[in-house]
Amino acid sequence: MNLLDPQGPVAAANSTILVDSVFIMLAIVVPTIFAILAFAFWFRASNTKARYRPDFVYSGRVEMVVWAIPALTVILLGGVAWIGSHQLDPAAPVPGTGSPVRIQAVSLDWKWLFIYPDQRIATVNSLTVPAGAELNIQLTSSSVMNVFFIPQLGSMIYTMNGMVTKLNLRADNQGKLQGLSAHFSGDGFPDMMFDVNVVSPLAFPDWVTTTAKTDAVLNEDSYKKLMQQGIEKGRPTYRLEDPRLFDLIATQHIPPGPGPELVSDAGRPHSGGHDAR
Amino acid sequence: MPAVPTVEATMLGKLDWSAIPLDQPIPLAAGGVVLLVILGVLAWVVVKGHLPYLWHEWITSVDHKRIGVMYILLASVMLLRGGSDAIMMRIQQAIAYQSQGYLPPEHYNQIFSAHGTIMIFFVAMPFVIGLMNLVVPLQLGVRDVAFPTLNSVGFWLTATGALLVNLSLVIGEFARTGWLAFPPLSELSYSPGVGVDYYAWSLQISGVGTLVAGINLVTTVLKLRTKGMNYLRMPMFCWTTLASNLLIVAAFPILTATLAMLLLDRYLGFHFFTNEAGGNVMMFMNLIWAWGHPEVYILVLPAFGVYSEVVSTFSSKPLFGYRSMVLATMAICIISFMVWLHHFFTMGAGPDVNAIFGIASMIIAVPTGVKIYNWLFTMYGGRIRFATPMLWSVGFMVTFIIGGLTGVLVAVPPADFMLHNSMFLVAHFHNVIIGGVLFAAFAGFEYWFPKAFGFRLDERWGKVGFWFTFVGFWVTFMPLYIAGMLGMTRRMQHYDVAEWRPWMLVAAFGMLLLTIGVLAQVTQIVVSIRNREALRDRTGDPWDGRSLEWATSSPPPVFNFAFDPDVRGEDAYWALKHHAKQQQLEDHSGPEYQDIEMPKNSPTGFVCAFFATVMGFALIWHIWWMVILGGVGAFATFVVFAWRDHDEYVIPAAEVERIDRINIEERRNLVSLAGTL
Ligand code: HEM
Ligand SMILES: [Cu+2]
Ligand SMILES: [Cu+2]
Numbered sequence: 034m035n036l037l038d039p040q041g042p043v044a045a046a047n048s049t050i051l052v053d054s055v056f057i058m059l060a061i062v063v064p065t066i067f068a069i070l071a072f073a074f075w076f077r078a079s080n081t082k083a084r085y086r087p088d089f090v091y092s093g094r095v096e097m098v099v100w101a102i103p104a105l106t107v108i109l110l111g112g113v114a115w116i117g118s119h120q121l122d123p124a125a126p127v128p129g130t131g132s133p134v135r136i137q138a139v140s141l142d143w144k145w146l147f148i149y150p151d152q153r154i155a156t157v158n159s160l161t162v163p164a165g166a167e168l169n170i171q172l173t174s175s176s177v178m179n180v181f182f183i184p185q186l187g188s189m190i191y192t193m194n195g196m197v198t199k200l201n202l203r204a205d206n207q208g209k210l211q212g213l214s215a216h217f218s219g220d221g222f223p224d225m226m227f228d229v230n231v232v233s234p235l236a237f238p239d240w241v242t243t244t245a246k247t248d249a250v251l252n253e254d255s256y257k258k259l260m261q262q263g264i265e266k267g268r269p270t271y272r273l274e275d276p277r278l279f280d281l282i283a284t285q286h287i288p289p290g291p292g293p294e295l296v297s298d299a300g301r302p303h304s305g306g307h308d309a310r
Numbered sequence: 311m312p313a314v315p316t317v318e319a320t321m322l323g324k325l326d327w328s329a330i331p332l333d334q335p336i337p338l339a340a341g342g343v344v345l346l347v348i349l350g351v352l353a354w355v356v357v358k359g360h361l362p363y364l365w366h367e368w369i370t371s372v373d374h375k376r377i378g379v380m381y382i383l384l385a386s387v388m389l390l391r392g393g394s395d396a397i398m399m400r401i402q403q404a405i406a407y408q409s410q411g412y413l414p415p416e417h418y419n420q421i422f423s424a425h426g427t428i429m430i431f432f433v434a435m436p437f438v439i440g441l442m443n444l445v446v447p448l449q450l451g452v453r454d455v456a457f458p459t460l461n462s463v464g465f466w467l468t469a470t471g472a473l474l475v476n477l478s479l480v481i482g483e484f485a486r487t488g489w490l491a492f493p494p495l496s497e498l499s500y501s502p503g504v505g506v507d508y509y510a511w512s513l514q515i516s517g518v519g520t521l522v523a524g525i526n527l528v529t530t531v532l533k534l535r536t537k538g539m540n541y542l543r544m545p546m547f548c549w550t551t552l553a554s555n556l557l558i559v560a561a562f563p564i565l566t567a568t569l570a571m572l573l574l575d576r577y578l579g580f581h582f583f584t585n586e587a588g589g590n591v592m593m594f595m596n597l598i599w600a601w602g603h604p605e606v607y608i609l610v611l612p613a614f615g616v617y618s619e620v621v622s623t624f625s626s627k628p629l630f631g632y633r634s635m636v637l638a639t640m641a642i643c644i645i646s647f648m649v650w651l652h653h654f655f656t657m658g659a660g661p662d663v664n665a666i667f668g669i670a671s672m673i674i675a676v677p678t679g680v681k682i683y684n685w686l687f688t689m690y691g692g693r694i695r696f697a698t699p700m701l702w703s704v705g706f707m708v709t710f711i712i713g714g715l716t717g718v719l720v721a722v723p724p725a726d727f728m729l730h731n732s733m734f735l736v737a738h739f740h741n742v743i744i745g746g747v748l749f750a751a752f753a754g755f756e757y758w759f760p761k762a763f764g765f766r767l768d769e770r771w772g773k774v775g776f777w778f779t780f781v782g783f784w785v786t787f788m789p790l791y792i793a794g795m796l797g798m799t800r801r802m803q804h805y806d807v808a809e810w811r812p813w814m815l816v817a818a819f820g821m822l823l824l825t826i827g828v829l830a831q832v833t834q835i836v837v838s839i840r841n842r843e844a845l846r847d848r849t850g851d852p853w854d855g856r857s858l859e860w861a862t863s864s865p866p867p868v869f870n871f872a873f874d875p876d877v878r879g880e881d882a883y884w885a886l887k888h889h890a891k892q893q894q895l896e897d898h899s900g901p902e903y904q905d906i907e908m909p910k911n912s913p914t915g916f917v918c919a920f921f922a923t924v925m926g927f928a929l930i931w932h933i934w935w936m937v938i939l940g941g942v943g944a945f946a947t948f949v950v951f952a953w954r955d956h957d958e959y960v961i962p963a964a965e966v967e968r969i970d971r972i973n974i975e976e977r978r979n980l981v982s983l984a985g986t987l
Contacts, residue, residue: 054722058715091632095683103679217731
């Protein structure tokens with residue numbers, strides 16, 4: 034999950050900006066740290082060679098420089114931030130080869146549902162995508178907030194109930210990556226890790242065909258079961274009955290997920306009743 | 311139709327035996343130990359007959375110095391509590407690789423929520439407010455703060471908040487939502503327990519206390535300066551106090567309003583932030599950060615003030631670029647209100663908004679950088695004495711600069727798209743809060759301790775404490791930067807990613823060093839109290855200080871100064887000492903001693919806070935009769951106070967003279983002693 038080992042253009046651009054910014058700042062931070070240590074050492078009281086200058090309390094020239102150094106750095110970085118924010122807006126297109134794949138991600142308590150409306154399939158906690166194609170991801174949440182993040186593909190984004198956020202990504206190399214939720218969402222939060230399988234553009238249709246043969250069906254009823262609090266260790270797949278399921282969720286036609294079940298008067302959930310493990 | 315409530319439900323609300331976490335040994339044991347310690351101390355106090363002393367000299371005291379000390383004591387005790395949480399979390403993440411560790415999620419999640427809440431609201435805040443209380447009136451050359459009784463109310467309400475948070479250990483539970491309790495997770499449907507209520511009510515009550523402290527200190531700085539102490543002669547610490555408290559006054563009402571909305575959702579079925587019925591969670595995000603970002607500067611500005619005092623004193627030089635520093639302080643004060651959105655760049659606000667807030671955030675780094683350089687040039691040409699406070703300050707400079715770097719980094723939106731909520735972020739804010747605020751708290755503690763208590767702290771143990779804490783900090787938090795770069799997100803109760811593991815182990819080892827550092831400082835205090843006679847400071851000016859707090863004795867008399875000091879320039883006391891105007895303060899052949907009026911002790915604060923505690927507890931548990939009782943009690947206290955007739959007492963001139971002569975005598979002896987050497 035190394036951020037410095039990007040597997041797609043968005044992550045590559047993000048991490049380039051990250052690294053460049055660090056170096057721009059280090060250029061002034063490192064000399065400053067040395068100066069601090071050097072001055073502190075040289076002007077120690079026991080050093081008789083150091084000149085004591087109690088009247089050195091103001092110097093227009095020094096003031097100029099000390100305001101200018103951070104200001105110039107910030108102007109430089111501000112430029113980076115401005116251009117970067119626009120180029121790397123999560124909703125900005127990320128052209129790829131072949132036709133884009135539409136994915137609708139829903140954060141549930143405590144798993145990720147990925148709907149492929151055009152392929153009429155859905156998966157939980159595993160995301161399979163073709164290498165090189167643009168991924169148009171729409172996101173929402175069934176209950177509380179989460180953040181969708183695949184570190185090596187770049188740019189994370191919030192998921193919120195009743196709202197849709199957009200993120201475009203591309204994975205360039207085949208292989209297995211990992212994604213996670215980057216916003217704390219309750220007891221099962223650490224188990225919201227998901228697999229990302231980047232397969233060849235040729236293998237992707239095969240995978241779709243196989244998955245479409247699954248017996249399990251995702252419709253409103255099975256979705257409501259899925260949305261109960263709990264974690265999912267397996268990687269279930271579904272046939273999608275209604276390609277508008279995501280819209281029903283995002284527009285709250287399907288009401289938000291329920292919270293914890295049994296609660297004692299004292300307000301502590303009965304232990305064991307619904308163990309997040 | 312709701313069922314008719316039973317007698318128990320009316321009497322006890324939601325409270326019953328299941329509130330005591332008998333099935334969770336760790337918090338129960340922890341709470342039990344704390345309870346035993348408190349009871350033990352109480353028993354000791356009563357048996358030894360110290361109760362009247364405590365009551366008259368401390369609990370009801372409205373003396374700003376005493377209140378400052380109590381704030382710092384509260385902060386120190388809470389630091390131990392928050393620190394234990396930190397140790398537990400570091401151990402959990404060190405062992406919870408491909409396993410559940412030893413803390414189940416429902417417990418781990420409470421711990422990190424309590425850790426954040428306690429460290430910000432009940433450690434960092436009371437520590438800096440305590441230092442400001444203790445020092446600012448002395449630096450301004452005045453006898454007290456603007457509203458002494460209100461000051462005591464503010465302290466005791468803060469203590470109420472701390473008490474309620476700790477009560478949640480043994481009765482019920484604490485929030486499991488993180489220290490900012492984001493909805494909808496914190497709404498009733500997803501957090502039906504009392505945890506969020508504990509969180510919200512303790513912050514509501516202590517928030518009032520903080521607001522009161524803010525109003526008090528702003529007024530003090532604006533209105534109560536001694537003769538000749540115009541704004542541009544105030545010590546830097548007073549300036550940062552002013553800026554920080556202006557921020558408190560402007561920002562804390564936002565927090566109160568936001569939590570009030572959350573509470574309305576939870577108690578009365580409103581829909582400010584719920585998923586349903588038009589609630590909007592993004593509104594909460596905006597509001598909480600509109601308070602939250604200024605909050606970090608509320609903490610760090612006074613810290614900057616402490617460093618300014620310490621660096622200049624121990625370099626034996628005035629602060630370099632004083633006016634520039636004032637400008638930088640006020641610039642930070644204003645800009646810090648315009649950057650809150652950088653806490654949620656990843657919510658999809660759009661490129662223009664993100665870029666503008668990103669750049670605004672970076673702009674704050676400019677005045678901050680200027681401050682670093684000005685401290686640097688204060689050292690230049692100085693004669694630097696490396697006493698413990700100075701060590702903390704140099705340690706701060708090299709540490710904080712890294713935190714600033716990573717802060718600016720996460721203010722670059724595309725970089726934040728990878729780092730938001732990661733361990734990298736955790737490292738950033740600990741880097742600035744520990745390296746900035748906590749180091750300053752320690753520096754200020756060492757620096758002003760002799761002023762408050764009349765004896766110095768043991769230097770050897772202080773230095774041991776510094777080195778362990780300093781190294782411990784780096785060893786604990788640098789690995790978190792790396793873990794963040796490896797994609798690790800915050801608040802993980804367990805994980806299966808092998809690359810993260812080694813860094814968690816290193817961090818846990820760092821925590822061990824940090825713990826030793828803290829223990830060394832505890833030892834330092836114990837050793838110093840034992841050796842207090844040897845460490846006694848008779849001069850009132852142990853560090854060759856520059857501002858007025860050093861012009862009076864250590865500890866200062868209740869009235870601080872026998873005569874209003876007359877200030878002729880910056881570094882008021884230094885000027886007096888070194889321009890042979892010594893007589894002004896130290897040899898009063900001139901003006902006659904006069905009677906001094908001082909505010910009387912008042913139990914208002916304590917009683918008010920007692921009722922606030924009752925009310926807060928009752929609100930948390932829905933015990934409505936008790937809510938009314940607490941509310942009426944607090945209001946009645948307030949009315950009684952408002953109707954008081956005599957609120958001042960007079961210290962006769964003769965007594966003032968007697969006290970002042972002792973001080974002058976001691977100083978003169980020392981001066982002549984120095985002369986013979
Ligand atoms: C030098 C200027 C600074 C800049 C540009 C800066 C920038 C940022 C940014 C952009 C974030 C949000 C990142 C994210 O959530 O993804 C952040 C988080 C934070 N910063 Fe800073 N920061 C600076 C200094 C400070 C200082 C001085 C403090 C405290 C004394 C501080 C305390 C915090 C805290 C507590 C958080 C995290 C809060 C949370 O999410 O729980 N920062 N900072
Ligand atoms: Cu912490
Ligand atoms: Cu901020």
